[in-house]
Amino acid sequence: LLSVPLFHVTGNQSFLALSTFAGAKVFLLYKWTIEGALKAVKDESLTIAGGVPFMVMQLIGGLDKSTTLNGVTFGGQSSSSLLPALLEEKLGSSFGGANQGGPLIKTICLFSSNH
DSSP, rough: BBOTTSSSHHIIIIIHHHHHTTTTOOOOOOOOOHHHHHHHHHHHHHOOOEOHHHHHHHHTTTTTTTTTOOOOEESSSOTHHHHHHHHHHHHGGGGGGEEEEEEEEEGGGHHHHHO
């Protein structure tokens, strides 16, 4: 579930490029709403979602144990200290991991285009 714009390095390089390389399905939301995101995860059997930490908190908070989601990725700001406990509570042992990108993510385009 890609919920950040493709014109931004987070959406383009950190999510779209890696998903394409891995051969993963990418589901784009036209506009972020928690209802739309939860529906997409359920209807499309999505396994990974990304966005800013606030979006991840909203999404994880609305999931139930039957979800197919098993990983999240986020960046752009610091995450809440409550996020790890919420992930454990909602996803339990099925959870594959959380990845947080830091401020250096904005340098990846320069590196990629000069490589």
